[in-house]
Amino acid sequence: DVDNSKLAKLRGKKVLITAGGTREYIDPVRYISNKSSGKMGYALAKVAQENGAVVTLISANVKLPIPAGIDVIQVETVEELAQAVQTQFVSTDVFIMAAAVSDYRPVHFVDHKIKKSADSANLTLELEETTDILKSLKSRRTKQIVVGFAAETNDLLNNAKKKLDSKGADIIVANDVSQSDIGFGSEDNAVTILQHNATNIKVAKANKQIIAKKVLEVIVKRLS
Ligand code: CTP
Ligand code: CA
Secondary structure, rough: OOOOOHHHHHHHOEEEEEEEEEOOEOOEEEEOOOOOOOOHHHHHHHHHOOOOOEEEEEEEEOOOOOOOOOOOEEOOHHHHHHHHHHHHHHHEEEEEEEEEEEOOEEEEOOOOOOOOOOOOOOOOOOOOOOOOOHHHOHHHOOEEEEEEEEOOOOOOHHHHHHHHHHOOOEEEEEOOOOOOOOHHHHHHHEEEEEEOOOOOOEEEEEEHHHHHHHHHHHHHHHOO
């Protein structure tokens, strides 16, 4: 039995969460993506909803059952994700950017299936940077508590601190994705929660539901 009383302040609050991983199409049958399963974002959505929040989940290519009582907006690409976030952000109290976003996308989309070339053993894809969705909200913030994730394979805390400073977020949840038993695709996670002018909060390896609860507890402390 989980004591959720610390999360009582979530009742009636609007919580917007992104989850999953984006896809950037190369041609009609191929895309660039990442290993995100959406489990962390879905766990956050479920725990928030169970504690009375009004949850909207923007879901990018997640193969999990749609949680009951949650509004889900399905997206595929970074542009679709950015668009959905822009529309929903204004009216939300809490925004959690848990989705793994492609940093680059192909400059040219080829409208037919690319054929194997007979005269070259190599194929070069030209990529361009995508919109940094989290960063783009910096100037649009009013009341929102903004939470980002930092997926790192090395120098976790230094890299996460840089993201806390550069992204205009209140909270960064740092995630070591170099180990296969936590992070991408797994049931468990272990995170460090970073905030400005506060001691880092280390959350030991646990089920993503438990991690979600801890992250929401930190968020709730910031709700007026
Ligand atoms: N993010 C975003 N838009 C992007 C890329 C990332 O909103 N185009 C968000 C992610 O959802 C996450 C945070 O920014 O909440 C950090 O993402 P991460 O990939 O860890 O960092 P990047 O800033 O993309 O830097 P890098 O991948 O080089 O570490
Ligand atoms: Ca990135």
